[in-house]
Each structure stands twice: as structure tokens, then as C-alpha cells.
Amino acid sequence: MNPLSQLPSVDRLLTDPAVASLTDTHGRSIVTRLVRNALAEAREAIRAGAPLPDRASLIEKIGTIAKAQAMSRLRPVYNLTGTVLHTNLGRAPLPEEAIEALVTAARSPCALEYDIESGGRGDRDDIVNELLCELTGAEAATVVNNNAAAVFLLLNTLAQRKEAIVSRGELIEIGGAFRVPDIMKRAGAKLVEVGTTNRTHLKDFAEAITPRTAMLMKVHASNYAIQGFTRAVPESELARLAHANSLPFVVDLGSGTLADLDAYGLPHEPTPRENIAAGADLVTFSGDKLLGGPQAGLLVGRKELIAKIKRNPLKRALRVGKITLAALEAVLRLYRDPDRLHERLTALSQLTRPEAQIRAAAERLLPAVQAALAAQPVMVEIVALKSQIGSGSLPVDRLPSAGFAIRPQGKKGGVLNRIEAALRGLERPVIGRIEDGALLLDLRCLGPGEESEFAAQLSALSRPGA
Numbered sequence: 001m002n003p004l005s006q007l008p009s010v011d012r013l014l015t016d017p018a019v020a021s022l023t024d025t026h027g028r029s030i031v032t033r034l035v036r037n038a039l040a041e042a043r044e045a046i047r048a049g050a051p052l053p054d055r056a057s058l059i060e061k062i063g064t065i066a067k068a069q070a071m072s073r074l075r076p077v078y079n080l081t082g083t084v085l086h087t088n089l090g091r092a093p094l095p096e097e098a099i100e101a102l103v104t105a106a107r108s109p110c111a112l113e114y115d116i117e118s119g120g121r122g123d124r125d126d127i128v129n130e131l132l133c134e135l136t137g138a139e140a141a142t143v144v145n146n147n148a149a150a151v152f153l154l155l156n157t158l159a160q161r162k163e164a165i166v167s168r169g170e171l172i173e174i175g176g177a178f179r180v181p182d183i184m185k186r187a188g189a190k191l192v193e194v195g196t197t198n199r200t201h202l203k204d205f206a207e208a209i210t211p212r213t214a215m216l217m218k219v220h221a222s223n224y225a226i227q228g229f230t231r232a233v234p235e236s237e238l239a240r241l242a243h244a245n246s247l248p249f250v251v252d253l254g255s256g257t258l259a260d261l262d263a264y265g266l267p268h269e270p271t272p273r274e275n276i277a278a279g280a281d282l283v284t285f286s287g288d289k290l291l292g293g294p295q296a297g298l299l300v301g302r303k304e305l306i307a308k309i310k311r312n313p314l315k316r317a318l319r320v321g322k323i324t325l326a327a328l329e330a331v332l333r334l335y336r337d338p339d340r341l342h343e344r345l346t347a348l349s350q351l352t353r354p355e356a357q358i359r360a361a362a363e364r365l366l367p368a369v370q371a372a373l374a375a376q377p378v379m380v381e382i383v384a385l386k387s388q389i390g391s392g393s394l395p396v397d398r399l400p401s402a403g404f405a406i407r408p409q410g411k412k413g414g415v416l417n418r419i420e421a422a423l424r425g426l427e428r429p430v431i432g433r434i435e436d437g438a439l440l441l442d443l444r445c446l447g448p449g450e451e452s453e454f455a456a457q458l459s460a461l462s463r464p465g466a
């Protein structure tokens with residue numbers, strides 16, 4: 001008998017109870033399409049000589065595909081890379097206050113651009129303007145999609161068809177194609193480089209000022225450090241020189257924490273408040289780096305300059321939505337209470353987590369990790385590690401941390417890559433790093449409340465076929 005004629009029809013398969021339950025979960029049109037595809041594939045395989053597939057395995061395959069397709073592409077993962085603000089893993093995790101605020105804003109209409117008192121039109125920047133001014137000492141503020149957009153908008157507004165003077169030591173590239181010279185060009189500004197890679201003096205800036213100069217600019221060297229025989233001009237001197245020539249002095253700060261990090265035992269990172277106090281007329285920084293909030297670009301500074309930036313039609317193209325503003329506002333409020341900030345702001349609590357606490361977590365989890373890898377030719381041990389802050393913040397500083405080192409026993413090449421891939425293949429992927437012949441899992445960013453869920457899913461690694 002021709003096996004092709006023994007394949008069930010689409011309609012027959014759809015009425016199978018197992019397929020009907022898939023339909024309940026995923027919807028009729030999706031499951032019908034998968035059934036059609038599965039039958040077409042089976043037909044082709046049979047024509048190529050394969051045997052008739054049994055009904056159960058056909059249905060199982062349809063179920064697997066339906067489940068895979070229903071899974072979000074924006075999967076939550078465990079960030080055990082040791083880089084806290086990991087750009088590829090979404091940078092700062094938001095604090096609960098911000099999560100609540102953004103959910104509320106997402107669910108209901110809200111006063112985004114509406115003045116409740118007058119019943120008239122409002123300005124979305126007003127949601128965070130006062131808070132940003134209070135926290136930075138600036139006169140006014142505005143918010144755009146990210147810091148790259150903030151820098152672009154600033155240059156396009158103030159330096160189009162004019163010149164912006166920057167030190168050669170600060171012509172940075174941030175991962176993901178943000179390069180100061182390229183942004184300048186796209187913004188229509190002419191970059192005037194002064195000084196040398198390692199040393200730039202005030203007179204280098206002074207000699208470069210012409211009638212075409214629009215601004216003096218400082219870019220915070222956020223993802224590298226120049227050490228040794230170096231010289232950069234202090235901001236206060238650059239500000240004085242700019243103002244003596246009736247020019248604005250602007251700073252691209254990059255990672256812009258609003259708190260004094262020294263107070264939490266972290267290395268010092270310059271703040272927008274310090275820039276403003278030193279005489280900067282505009283400062284731009286990211287919302288989701290050390291600030292610990294949602295992706296956003298913040299511009300703070302002199303009122304008339306912010307007003308000019310807000311009048312640029314590109315502001316409309318780069319503005320943020322209500323969900324971002326809701327989260328940002330909630331995060332900024334946390335900064336008003338510095339005493340409790342390190343407990344409430346998730347990014348800061350991860351950065352300040354004591355090494356002893358991380359090591360204690362490693363000790364609690366060691367048995368589960370060892371059990372999951374018992375059948376593998378590897379050794380697991382608890383080791384001291386160094387975490388990085390990430391996102392181009394404090395590039396040289398490392399935070400003492402702890403976690404697991406998984407090392408191959410004997411010369412078993414490839415086993416680490418296999419385990420690394422298996423960890424990535426878990427329901428909630430575990431992302432570590434391979435370094436010096438070991439797979440390292442830094443536990444700094446594993447929340448205490450996540451430990452049991454983390455340990456539970458590891459058992460999938462020891463199941464046959466894993």
C-alpha cells in the first residue's frame with residue numbers, strides 16, 4: 001500500500017485530542033499551518049524513501065515547534081558574565097519602584113503631555129525636569145532615546161555647519177558603532193581635533209578657536225584609561241576659556257551616576273553635578289548605565305540651550321515614550337534618599353554587594369552545580385573573581401567577587417564549550433564566560449531570591465540527552 005495514502009489528512013489531525021489541546025493553547029490558525037507544514041514534510045520524506053511517520057511523533061514535533069515559536073525572543077537570562085551593566089544583556093536591571101511605575105503607565109492613560117491643573121497641554125519633559133535639576137544643579141533638562149541621541153541632538157542643534165573642538169585623547173568609540181567623529185559628521189558639525197592622544201593643553205584649545213567655533217567639548221573617556229605621561233585640561237579651565245569667548249562648554253559624560261559613588265565604597269565616577277559646578281553649560285549622559293534606570297539619554301544644563309535643543313525638530317524624532325519616563329521618574333526619586341539608595345537601586349545594590357555575600361551564595365549553590373555536572377569530565381570549584389562594572393563605566397576598576405570555575409579534567413578539549421552551550425540552552429539561559437581554560441560563573445548578579453530557581457533548572461543538565 002502506498003504510505004502516502006496512509007498519512008492522515010489535515011482535518012483528521014486537527015481533530016486529534018492532542019492537536020486540539022495545542023489549538024487551545026496556540027490558536028487555530030497557527031496550529032493549522034504547522035499541521036500542514038508537518039504533513040508536507042512527511043510527504044516529501046516518504047517520497048525520498050523514508051517510512052511512514054507514526055502519528056504520535058508527528059504531533060509531538062508540531063507541539064515542539066508551536067512551543068518554540070511562542071517563546072519570547074527577549075528571553076530573561078542569568079547574567080553570570082561578571083559584567084554588571086552588560087550592554088548585550090540589557091544593561092541596568094530596574095528597581096521594583098520603576099517596574100511598578102512603568103506597568104501602571106503602560107496599562108492606563110496617563111498625564112504624559114497634559115497639565116492636570118489647567119486642563120491644557122503639558123510637556124513630557126516636565127515629568128522629570130524638576131528632579132533632574134534638583135539632582136544635578138542644572139537649570140533645565142530634556143530626555144531622548146539614549147545618550148548617543150543626546151550627543152547627536154546637542155551637536156546638530158548647536159554646531160551644525162560650525163566647529164566643535166575636542167581633545168584627540170577623547171575621540172572615543174563605544175561598542176556598537178558610536179564614534180565621536182562619525183556622530184559629529186552626521187550631526188553636520190565639523191570636528192576640530194586638538195592636542196595629542198596622551199596630552200592636551202589649554203593653549204591647544206585656545207589656538208583652535210575661530211569665528212566658526214560653536215563649542216568646546218569634553219567627552220568622558222568612559223571605556224578606557226590613558227595612563228602615564230598624560231595631561232587633560234580641567235573642566236573649570238575649559239569652561240572659563242569657552243565663556244571668555246562667548247562659547248558653550250559641553251560634556252558628554254557617558255555613564256552618569258547622580259550619586260557620590262565613594263559613599264558606597266565604589267571608585268569615584270564624575271557626576272553631572274560636578275560638571276555643572278565646574279561650569280559646563282550642557283551635560284549628556286545615559287539613563288541605563290550607572291544611573292541604573294531605563295534606556296534614555298539625558299541632557300541637563302543652561303535653560304536657553306535646553307530650550308533651543310527642544311525646538312530642534314529632531315527632538316520629536318528622538319523623544320522617549322511614557323513607559324521610559326515612568327521608569328526614569330521612579331529611579332530619579334530613589335536618588336533623593338541617598339541613605340537607602342544602595343538597597344533600593346538594583347544596579348547599585350549589585351555593584352556594592354559584598355564579596356563575602358557572593359561567596360556564601362556560591363557555597364549554597366555548589367552542591368547543585370556539582371550534581372548537575374557530575375557526569376562530565378570537569379571539576380567545579382569556588383573561586384575569587386573580579387567583576388566589571390561594564391557599559392564603559394570605570395574601565396580600570398574591578399570589584400572583588402566570587403563564583404564557580406569549571407575546568408576540564410585531563411585534556412578533554414571541547415567540554416567547556418559544550419557545557420557553556422548547554423547552560424545557554426536552559427529554559428532561562430545561564431551566561432558565563434570562558435577565560436584561561438575555565439568556564440567562569442560570577443554570582444554577583446544572581447539575586448538572593450533567584451537562587452532556588454537557578455539551582456532547580458540545573459538538574460536538566462544531568463538528564464540523559466542533555
Ligand SMILES: *Cc1c(COP(=O)(O)O)cnc(C)c1O
Pocket residue numbers: 146147148149151174178219220221222223252253254255285286287296297391392
Ligand atoms: C555609553 C556612552 C555613549 C552612548 O550612550 P548610549 O546611552 O549607549 O547611547 C556616548 N558617550 C559616552 C562617553 C558613553 O560612555
